[in-house]
Amino acid sequence: MMLTDLFENDDMKLINLLPQEGAVHYYGKILDKATADAYFEKCRSELSWEHDRSFIYGKEIVTKRKIAWYADELVSYTYSGYTKMASAWPSFLQEIKQVVESHCGDVFNSCLCNFYHSGAEGMGWHSDAEKDLVENGVIAALSLGGERKFLFKHKGTGEKASLVLEHGSLLIMKGSTQANWLHSLPKTKKDVEPRVSLTFRQMR
Ligand SMILES: O=C(O)CCC(=O)C(=O)O
Ligand SMILES: [Fe+2]
Secondary structure (H helix, E strand, O other): OOHHHHOOOOOOOOOEOOOOOOEEEEEEEOOOHHHHHHHHHHHHHHOOOEEEEEEEOOEEEEEEEEEEEEEOOOOEEEEOOEEEEOEOOOHHHHHHHHHHHHHHOOOOOEEEEEEEOOOOOOEEEEOOOOOOEOOOOOEEEEEEEOOEEEEEEEOOOOOEEEEEEOOOEEEEEEOOHHHHEEEEEOOOOOOOOOEEEEEEEOEO
């Protein structure tokens, strides 16, 4: 490595987990355990969790996983035949948003929160490139609770990458990641603790 390479990035521990056509940075644990524990508990008890619903091939799908959605403006968005309304930010979630923003240097105006009760719940292969999101925008995912594996698969070559999302950790997906890669949170037979992910997003 040349000396100049060391200075290309302010934060030297950051390496791109994707080999091509996108950028995924894992910051590791950005919260100490006590703070992460307290935020997990607040999220679990205070966010307005609902099952996610969609219509796929004319059939209504209700997820076991629960979601909650917050945004600067109380916008709604429609996908798969359902219109969802954003809620106003609880102050502790805004506090977390600021911590996340201070780490990655990007600014977010919404947060989709996921609650996985156990390893029997996960999220299948998808990318987050809805038309309501800024094109090639940044998504920052803060993980709280049980550790889970997270996978990436290239849409063209099928190439894979994976990592473990720890309690209190931050993962950033940016650039052309959503255009070129799918990601998933696989279900697991392991006895894992409940998990919350806070996915901060940039909406148009
Ligand atoms: O739970 C996670 O860490 C990721 C969830 C996800 O991919 C999403 O909300 O789009
Ligand atoms: Fe996603």
